[in-house]
Every structure is written in C-alpha cells, then in structure tokens.
Amino acid sequence: MxxxxxxxxxxxxxxxxxxxxxxxxxxxxxxxxxxxxxxxxxxxxxxxxxxxxxxxxxxxxxxxxxxxxxxxxxxxxxxxxxxxxxxxxxxxxxxxxxxxxxxxxxxxxxxxxxxxxxxxxxxxxxxxxxxxxxxxxxxxxxxxxxxxxxxxxxxxxxxxxxxxxxxxxxxxxxxxxxxxxxxxxxxxxxxxxxxxxxxxxxxxxxxxRRYNDLCAIASDAPAKVIGKQGVIRDRPGFEVDLITRASATDSKHSHDRPSVLMPVRGHWRVEWEGGAATLAPGDTMSVPENLAHSAVPSMTGEAALYHVIGTDDPAGATWKG
Incomplete structure (x- = not known):
C-alpha cells in the first residue's frame, strides 16, 4: 500500500x-x-x-x-x-x-x-x-x-x-x-x-481504568484493557489495548480485520511494506486487514497509544459472563 x-x-x-x-x-x-x-x-x-x-x-x-x-x-x-x-x-x-x-x-x-x-x-x-x-x-x-x-x-x-x-x-x-x-x-x-x-x-x-495504572501494566507487553483477557472484562465486539514505549516493538505483524491506532501521548512512526507515516496525539489511523505493520515511538519522551480491533463477539449489552 x-x-x-x-x-x-x-x-x-x-x-x-x-x-x-x-x-x-x-x-x-x-x-x-x-x-x-x-x-x-x-x-x-x-x-x-x-x-x-x-x-x-x-x-x-x-x-x-x-x-x-x-x-x-x-x-x-x-x-x-x-x-x-x-x-x-x-x-x-x-x-x-x-x-x-x-x-x-x-x-x-x-x-x-x-x-x-x-x-x-x-x-x-x-x-x-x-x-x-x-x-x-x-x-x-x-x-x-x-x-x-x-x-x-x-x-x-x-x-x-x-x-x-x-x-x-x-x-x-x-x-x-x-x-x-x-x-x-x-x-x-x-x-x-x-x-x-x-x-x-x-x-x-x-x-x-487510570492511564498511569495501565502504563505500569504495559511495561513488558501491551496492556489488555478491554476484552476477554482485559483488565476490564467485557466483550463488546471489539478489544482495546494500550501500547507504551516500553511495550512497543518494531517487529511487523498483521490482523485478519481492520484495526485502529489512536495515540494519546508522543509521536509514533508506523511502518509497512511500501511506506511509513507519523502519528501524533489526536490522530486516528485505520490499518487495513492483512497488512504487516509496526508502530514505535519516533521521539524521546512519554509515548502511548490505544489499539482497537473488532472481534466476533456480538456488539450487544455489557458482557457479564
């Protein structure tokens, strides 16, 4: 792309x-x-x-x-x-x-x-x-x-x-x-x-969930915020993770459905085969399905972004299971 x-x-x-x-x-x-x-x-x-x-x-x-x-x-x-x-x-x-x-x-x-x-x-x-x-x-x-x-x-x-x-x-x-x-x-x-x-x-x-608490959880791997394994155990038809500088990796990965990157702190460089882009807080990026990509902070300082991806769970009432 x-x-x-x-x-x-x-x-x-x-x-x-x-x-x-x-x-x-x-x-x-x-x-x-x-x-x-x-x-x-x-x-x-x-x-x-x-x-x-x-x-x-x-x-x-x-x-x-x-x-x-x-x-x-x-x-x-x-x-x-x-x-x-x-x-x-x-x-x-x-x-x-x-x-x-x-x-x-x-x-x-x-x-x-x-x-x-x-x-x-x-x-x-x-x-x-x-x-x-x-x-x-x-x-x-x-x-x-x-x-x-x-x-x-x-x-x-x-x-x-x-x-x-x-x-x-x-x-x-x-x-x-x-x-x-x-x-x-x-x-x-x-x-x-x-x-x-x-x-x-x-x-x-x-x-x-408080931002500072989620950042502490995301010290080694992305914090599972909302989802089946999330700190908020809900299954609303999508999952939310928080990725920080400490848990970001330049290894490329892909998903079988579109995903969304939403920075909340710092600037992030997103790379994929064919190009790269830099995201700032308030920007929203839709990553196509099956596109291998990576996202890492591009500048020094605090950096965090929310990652959202759909699931097969129905988008219905708050899950209580």
Whole structure:
C-alpha cells in the first residue's frame, strides 16, 4: 500500500470536521457549544450535517466529542458499548435516570467502558477546550441514541424536535416533521424502570481504568484493557489495548480485520511494506486487514497509544459472563 493510499486512512487531529448540530440538545443552554466528530463508521449523529471521515466498516465506530469548559452532553443511553478515553482536559462523567446515581472524574489517558442500559452524560470541567475519543460497538452503533425524557422535552422548548425516524427538525428554521413522521416517543415509566442504575462502586471499580495504572501494566507487553483477557472484562465486539514505549516493538505483524491506532501521548512512526507515516496525539489511523505493520515511538519522551480491533463477539449489552 502506497503512502498516499494509507494517508486516506489517517484522520489528522487538525483535519477533524466538527458538527455542532449533531444531537437533540444542540440548542439547549449548557449543551449548545458541543462539537461532535464521526471519524470511522456511521456514528450516531442525528444531523445530516455530520461529516464521516472514513466509511470503511470495522465492526465498531470511532468518534469524538469536543467541548469548551462547563459544556455538557445530556443524559442518553446506547444499546451497544460506548467507550471513552480522555485526549485533552478533565472530564466529569455522570449516570442515572437524573444523572445523580454516581459520577467519576477522568484525566488525560484514562478510559471508561460505560455499561450499556445506563443513562450517561459528561461535561468538560477543565479550564480549556477538551476532547474525548469514543469507541462505539457495531457498524451501526446500535441504531442510535436513546435520550432521557427530560432531554427531549427541554430540546423542544428550544426549537429542536426528534422524529421517530431518528432525524432532527429545527422549528426555529421553519422545519416541521414530514408527513408520516411522528415525534420520537418518550420512554414510558415501565421502560424507564428497566434501565440500570449501577452504584459508583460497581461502575468505577469495574469499568474505569487510570492511564498511569495501565502504563505500569504495559511495561513488558501491551496492556489488555478491554476484552476477554482485559483488565476490564467485557466483550463488546471489539478489544482495546494500550501500547507504551516500553511495550512497543518494531517487529511487523498483521490482523485478519481492520484495526485502529489512536495515540494519546508522543509521536509514533508506523511502518509497512511500501511506506511509513507519523502519528501524533489526536490522530486516528485505520490499518487495513492483512497488512504487516509496526508502530514505535519516533521521539524521546512519554509515548502511548490505544489499539482497537473488532472481534466476533456480538456488539450487544455489557458482557457479564
């Protein structure tokens, strides 16, 4: 594969194209400055304005959220896995029907495999623009977002209506629901009663891992972060490893399906037969299946990257086996 062909599979941080109208809370005060990025796959955006950088199916989606300080992403749910790691800033994640069942603060490099069937939200509590990178299970990301009822009601007060076709309509722009499309129904009390509200101990102990702890594990070999043998024992349809300078090797290897490299610290030189490229934090690289490649730090200093690859496990609910 030529460098030009491979460059088409690299999304540089500086080339990311944001969407500011991706979700139903785009006009809601406190959430109206969010930027959503769909890097690999269709994502879960509700807006036709959303740009998709790489459409090649991987068995999972890669996205990102960028937010200024104190900007919040409203309470929502997914049918498949949603995994975040912090690229920039300091973030508070919260969960529960009203967002008060528990919370955890994540720093740069920390990773959070949010349990399915749980309402979750997050906000940037740092002092500058922050960015979190996201991995969503399945090629169709579980069919979209399930919003807490109050989010849909608040959004309507600010001009946005979500149709039962999963698309947004802005009444402030004179838009209305097309013929045959009804408003997205609110979850009933019976449906809400079936949504989990795990305790802080359950969530933080089972689904959050700190960057420094993972780096210590990755001193001899890549740290298995999420997967059958991961420190987070979940099987959401993909596996996540953390590779550091200490565990990187220049020996080339390949996979039978596409994989993704996402640096979180340092610069990384990726080599393959036919070329090489350098990745920086915030860049995302899709490595084709069966392409022998290697990835090693290209400069001195701290270096770490997350590696994601799909598995044959179904992209369904959080695995409890």
């Amino acid at each position: 030529t460098p030009t062909e491979m460059e088409a599979r690299i999304v540089r941080y500086g080339d990311l194209q944001p969407c500011k109208t991706a979700f139903i809370d785009a006009h809601t005060p406190g959430s109206d400055q969010k930027e959503n990025f769909t890097i690999i796959g269709g994502g879960v955006s509700e807006s036709p304005d959303q740009h998709v950088h790489i459409t090649i199916p991987h068995g999972f989606n890669i996205g990102a959220a960028g937010q200024p300080p104190r900007c919040r992403n409203s309470l929502h749910n997914h049918r498949t896995a949603e995994v975040f790691f912090v690229l920039k800033g300091r973030w508070r994640f919260f969960w529960g029907r009203w967002g008060d069942a528990g919370e955890v603060v994540l720093e740069e490099g920390d990773i959070f495999n949010i349990p399915t069937n749980t309402f979750r939200g997050f906000e940037n509590i740092g002092t500058d623009y922050g960015m979190i990178m996201a991995i969503l299970g399945g090629d169709d990301a579980g069919g979209g977002v399930i919003w807490a009822p109050q989010v849909i009601e608040d959004a309507k007060d600010h001009g946005l209506v979500l149709g039962d076709n999963g698309k947004l309509y802005d009444t402030k722009k004179g838009e209305s629901l097309p013929e045959g499309v009804k408003p997205m129904p609110l979850l009933t009390e019976e449906e809400l009663a079936k949504v989990d509200e795990p305790t802080p101990m359950q969530v933080i102990g089972g689904y959050v």
